[in-house]
Amino acid sequence: MTTHRLLAAAALLPDGWARDVLLEIGVDGTLTGVTPDAAVLPAARHAAPAKGPVLPGMPNLHSHAFQRAMAGLTERAGQGGAAAEDSFWSWRQVMYGFVERLTPPLVEAIAGQLYVEMLKAGFTAVAEFHYLHHDPDGAPYADPAEMSERVLEAARHAGIGITHLPVLYAQGGFGAQPPRPGQRRFLHSLDRYARLLERLAARHRADPQFRLGIAPHSLRAVTPELLRDAIAALDALDPASPIHIHIAEQTLEVEDCMAWSGQRPVEWLMANQPVDPRWCLVHATHMTELETRNLARSGAVAGLCPTTEANLGDGFFPAGPYLSAGGAIGIGSDSHISVSPVEELRWLEYGQRLLQRRRNRLAGASGSVGADLYRAALAGGATALGRPIGRLAQGARADLLVLDGEHPALCGKSGDTLIDALVFAGNSNPVRDVMVGGRWVVEEGHHHAEEAMLARFRGAMATLAA
Ligand code: NGQ
Ligand code: ZN
Numbered sequence: 378m379t380t381h382r383l384l385a386a387a388a389l390l391p392d393g394w395a396r397d398v399l400l401e402i403g404v405d406g407t408l409t410g411v412t413p414d415a416a417v418l419p420a421a422r423h424a425a426p427a428k429g430p431v432l433p434g435m436p437n438l439h440s441h442a443f444q445r446a447m448a449g450l451t452e453r454a455g456q457g458g459a460a461a462e463d464s465f466w467s468w469r470q471v472m473y474g475f476v477e478r479l480t481p482p483l484v485e486a487i488a489g490q491l492y493v494e495m496l497k498a499g500f501t502a503v504a505e506f507h508y509l510h511h512d513p514d515g516a517p518y519a520d521p522a523e524m525s526e527r528v529l530e531a532a533r534h535a536g537i538g539i540t541h542l543p544v545l546y547a548q549g550g551f552g553a554q555p556p557r558p559g560q561r562r563f564l565h566s567l568d569r570y571a572r573l574l575e576r577l578a579a580r581h582r583a584d585p586q587f588r589l590g591i592a593p594h595s596l597r598a599v600t601p602e603l604l605r606d607a608i609a610a611l612d613a614l615d616p617a618s619p620i621h622i623h624i625a626e627q628t629l630e631v632e633d634c635m636a637w638s639g640q641r642p643v644e645w646l647m648a649n650q651p652v653d654p655r656w657c658l659v660h661a662t663h664m665t666e667l668e669t670r671n672l673a674r675s676g677a678v679a680g681l682c683p684t685t686e687a688n689l690g691d692g693f694f695p696a697g698p699y700l701s702a703g704g705a706i707g708i709g710s711d712s713h714i715s716v717s718p719v720e721e722l723r724w725l726e727y728g729q730r731l732l733q734r735r736r737n738r739l740a741g742a743s744g745s746v747g748a749d750l751y752r753a754a755l756a757g758g759a760t761a762l763g764r765p766i767g768r769l770a771q772g773a774r775a776d777l778l779v780l781d782g783e784h785p786a787l788c789g790k791s792g793d794t795l796i797d798a799l800v801f802a803g804n805s806n807p808v809r810d811v812m813v814g815g816r817w818v819v820e821e822g823h824h825h826a827e828e829a830m831l832a833r834f835r836g837a838m839a840t841l842a843a
Contacts, residue, residue: 381401381402381425381815382399382400382401382402382420382421382423382424382425383399383400383402383424383425383426383427383431383812384397384398384399384400384415384416384421384424384425384426384427385397385398385400385426385427385430385431385779386426386427386430387430387431387791387792388400388427388430388431388432388769388777389430389431389432389433389752389769389796390411390413390768390769390770391768391769391770394791394792394793395413395414396413396414397413397414397415397416397421398411398412398413398415398431398769399411399412399415399418399420399421399424400424400431400769400775400777401420402775402815403815404815405585405815406585406586406774406775406813406814406815406816407585407765407772407773407774407775407814407815408769408770408771408772408773408774408775409771410771411769411770411771427779427810428779428781428809428810429779429780429781429782429783429809429810430779430780430782430787430791430795431769431777431778431779431780432499432751432777432778432780432796433755433766433767433768433769433776433777433778434499434500434501434502434766434767434776434777434778434811434812434813435499435500435501435708435718435751435754435755435758435767435778436500436501436502436503436504436707436754436755436758436759436761436762436764436766436767437495437500437502437503437504437708437709437710437718437758438504438621438657438659438678438680438707438708438709438757438758438761438762439504439506439621439657439659439680439682439709439710439711440491440503440504440505440506440709440710440711440713441505441506441507441508441711441712441713442484442487442488442491442492442505442507442528442531442713443475443476443479443484443487443488443509444472444711444712444713445487445488445490445491445494445713445716446475446483446487446837446838446841447471447472447475447712448712448713448714449714450475451468451471451472456471457469457470457471458470464690465626465627465689465690465691466627466629468689470559473557473559473560474559476509476559476562477513477559477562478513478841479509481518481523481524481527482527482837483837483840483841484509484524484527484528485527485528485530485531485833486531486830486833486834486836486837487834487837488505488527488528488531488532489531489534489535489826489830489833489834490830490831490833490834491531491713491716492531492532492535492537493535493824493826493827493830493831494716495535495537495710495716496535496536496537496811496813496818496819496824497806497808497811497819497822497824497827498716498717498718498719498806498808499717499718499719499778499806499808499811500537500710500716500718501537501538501766501776501777501778501811501812501813502537502538502539502540502758502762502764502766502774502776502813503532503537503538503539503540503762504539504540504542504590504619504621504657504709504761504762505528505532505539505540505541505542506542506544506592506621506623506659507524507525507528507541507542507543507544507592508543508544508546508563508592508594509524509562509563510524510525510543510544510562510563510564510565510573511524511561511562511563511564512562513561513562514561515561515562515564517569521569521572521573521576522573522576522577522580525541525543525573525577528541529541529581529587532586533586534826534830535818535824535826535830536813536814536816536818536825536826537586537813537818538586538587538762538764538766538774538776538813538814539586539587539588540587540588540589540590540619540761540762540763540764541577541581541587541588541589541590542590542591542592542619542621543570543573543574543577543591543592544563544592544593544594545565545570545591545592545593545594545598545599545603545604545607546560546563546564546565546594546598546599547564547565547566547598547599547600547603548597548598548599548600549597550597550633551596551597551633551634551636551637551638552637553600563594563598567603567606567607567610570607570610571607571610574589574591574610574611574614575614577589578614578615585774585814586813586814588618588619588762588763588764589614589615589618590611590618590619590620590621590763591607591608591611591618591619591620591621592620592621592622593607593620593622594622594623595622595623595624595630596622596624596630596634596642596645596646597630597633601649604650608620608650617655617763618655618763619655619656619657619761619762619763620655620656620657621656621657621659621680621761622646622656622657622658622659623659623660624642624643624646624658624659624660624661625641625642625643625658625660625661625662625663625664626659626660626662626663626686626689626691627662627663627691627692628663628692630642630663631663641663641664641665641668642663643658643661643664643668643671643672644665644667644668646658647668647671647672647675652672652675652677653675653676653677654675654676654677654678654705654760655677655763656675656677656678657677657678657679657680657707657760657761658672658677658678658679658680659680659682659709659711660680660681660682660686660691660694661679661680661694662686662691662692662693662694663692664695666695666698669695669698669699669702669704670698670702672699672704673698673699673700673702673703673704673705674702674703676705677705678705678706678707678757678758678760678761679694679699679704679705679706679707679757680706680707680708680709680761681694681696681706681707681708681709681721681725682708682709682710682711682712682721683708683720683721683724683725683728684710684711684714684715684720684721684724685709685710685711685712685713685714686711687724687728688712688714689712693728693729693732694725694728696725696728696729696738696739697729697733697738697739700739700741700753705753705756705757705760706725706753706754706757707754707757707758707760707761708721708722708725708754708758709721717806718751718754719799719800719806721754722747722750722751722754722800723800723801725739725750726738726739726746726747726750726800741753743793745793745794745796745797746797746800746801747793747796747797747798747799747800747801748792748793748794748796748797748800750800751796751799751800755767755768756768774813774814774815775812775813775814775815776812776813776814777811777812778808778809778810778811778812779808779809779810779811779812780795780799780807780808780809781807781808781809782795784803784805784807785803786798786799786802786803786805786807787799787802787807806822808822809821809822
């Protein structure tokens with residue numbers, strides 16, 4: 378059954394830009410019809426006009442929601458030790474200190490604000506790589522899924538789709554090193570982890586805004602046996618659901634993996650797991666040419682988070698060779714020092730320009746860099762989130778953005794040039810309206826719960842500052 382109809386003068390469909398597109402949306406939030414050149418059809422007569430060009434909403438394939446509250450607090454030299462040694466690893470130490478102070482209500486308030494910001498920026502679904510499970514002593518809460526439920530409640534309240542990825546974390550480093558004190562809140566035995574998955578699946582499986590997957594945190598954090606067993610536990614619930622893992626983000630991780638196994642992280646994973654489109658390899662920054670080619674051919678999604686990767690000093694993902702070999706990519710805002718699909722795509726391209734001292738490095742089939750990257754991130758993001766999103770087509774979720782076509786960055790532009798302008802021109806947000814699962818969550822730039830969410834977030838930040 379169709380509940381409402383939207384008529385878009387211009388919309389980006391899987392085959393390209395189309396005019397006068399009638400979008401019909403069913404009660405369950407999926408698109409029941411997508412018809413171009415529909416202006417004269419009777420069904421279009423009662424359709425509400427979209428107030429600008431329509432794009433599919435962008436999936437955000439990597440988020441640690443609580444880190445939104447740390448953004449801007451880790452930019453002082455020497456916070457995690459000697460200033461000259463400031464690195465990813467000293468940042469991680471600062472982050473662990475911050476984690477100690479988070480409670481379930483604080484996490485819900487932070488995630489709620491973050492998800493509102495994501496929606497306003499044009500992210501309509503998120504993969505939440507969730508590792509803050511337990512109380513500060515490392516003991517499970519009365520409901521072991523308490524923290525997961527808080528994050529899911531924030532997503533529900535904000536109206537964003539969510540692929541929830543409870544993290545499996547079991548060791549402090551390669552070769553079964555004991556966990557560090559700062560990691561206590563993350564840890565699970567296989568048994569408890571499997572029960573957490575079962576509980577979350579039972580409670581939320583019927584929700585079309587939800588998908589469950591798993592996130593073995595990294596090869597540093599799990600043994601090969603645990604990785605295998607966790608995947609088996611997930612398969613018992615749903616053998617197609619997504620698996621995300623941090624990999625090869627830092628050169629030290631590559632060296633430690635070599636010392637442990639004689640192989641590099643991506644090489645090890647490809648040799649020991651059937652890496653396919655079900656997998657999302659987050660960062661995959663440090664790969665040889667062979668690893669790059671093999672990963673591209675596997676169909677797995679490379680989860681790229683360019684603003685966080687820059688902020689943490691990771692290095693450059695080999696985007697040129699990877700995309701040339703047909704590799705799938707998606708984008709994530711990860712640590713949320715920026716919450717913007719535009720900025721992630723822009724810096725993905727700019728990294729390559731700065732490295733190679735050339736322009737227009739990552740164009741694909743159309744030749745439009747911004748448009749090709751946007752399309753690639755829609756497709757890869759949808760695969761990584763394991764949900765029918767990222768495209769305006771019958772059967773997909775009605776997750777879409779209406780842009781302000783009269784915004785100074787966009788006026789007078791159409792088609793792929795419009796997306797190029799969205800990605801590369803300006804810093805003010807031209808996203809006007811946002812629909813998720815058939816429901817308007819942002820209208821005229823305002824999210825329906827933004828005031829309540831912001832008030833709670835301010836309260837949380839005041840508590841954390843005290
Ligand atoms: C995380 N973040 O889990 O939050 C990680 C850092 C780690 C990024 N890798 C911690 N960006 O990898 O051990
Ligand atoms: Zn991460």
